[in-house]
Amino acid sequence: MLDMLPTLLGGAWVTVELTFWSTLIGALCSFAFGIGRLSGNPVVKSVSVAYIEVFRGTSLLVQMFWIFFALPLMGVSLSPMTAGIAALSLNIGAYGAEVVRGAIQAVPKSQYEASRALNFTSWQALWYVALPQALPEMLPPFGNLAVQNLKDTALVSLITLSDLAFRAESLRNLTQKSTEIYGMTLLIYFALALVLTAVMKVLEKRIGRWKAGGGR
Known part of the structure; x- marks a missing residue:
């Protein structure tokens, strides 16, 4: 099993690369379309609503599959x-947009x-009054979305990308050691989720202290 660990x-x-880039780009989409949904411009609002509902x-x-094939x-x-990255970003961005909208409206x-x-x-x-108050309320649900995004990356193995899930399946087909390989894979995903959760907790604390200090 130790011989298989480097492959995994x-x-x-x-x-990790997929999670980082798709979460970052997804966050940008969340703010763009979440704020767009609250826009008084009917075109901007319609485009934002269409994006959110479709994804x-x-x-x-x-x-x-549609993006790749x-x-x-x-x-x-x-x-x-x-x-x-494109599919994961657009998907998480649609869910995040509703988080942004709800926090601003609160x-x-x-x-x-x-x-x-x-x-x-x-x-x-919006910039100086609403967002500074809404941002701390957004971070907990954003953290949940980030962890969900990490788990969703397993789907990229179906478009031939050699991620953790793809390599685990390849090793299983080669060795037929399903229990050991998938057990290690679960542990690696769990470790990555713990690290991601810890990072989001640190970010929440920093933003919380920033808010308590009046934005200073």
Whole structure:
């Protein structure tokens, strides 16, 4: 089993890369479309709603297959890594957008009234008043989404990307040691989830202290 560990760890590194980039890009999508859903511009709002509903209402696996297998028929070919990151990012971004929307809407209306009294524009009120108060409320659900995203990376093995799940299946086919290989794979995923959870906890504490200090 120790001889197989380097192979699994090599796949785990691919999983880490997928998780990092898709979570980062997904967070950007979350803010862009979450704020877009609250926009007074009907076009921006409609596009945001369509994106959120489509990617929340369809299977991540089908989205991944469509990006990897269907887009080349339209002249857009992506590598397995790029396709995997794109599908994971768009999927987590749709769920994260609802987190952003809900947190911003939870800011008391009196805060917006005070910003208007100070002649803040809508963007100034959002940037300087709403987001600083909403961000600490977003982080716990964002942490859950990040861990879910880590587990969802296993689906990229179906588009030929040699991640942890792909290498575990390859080793199982080669050795027929299902219990040992999948046991090690579970432990590696669990370890990665613990590290990711710890990182999010640290981020929550830092943001919490920043809020308590008045944003200083």
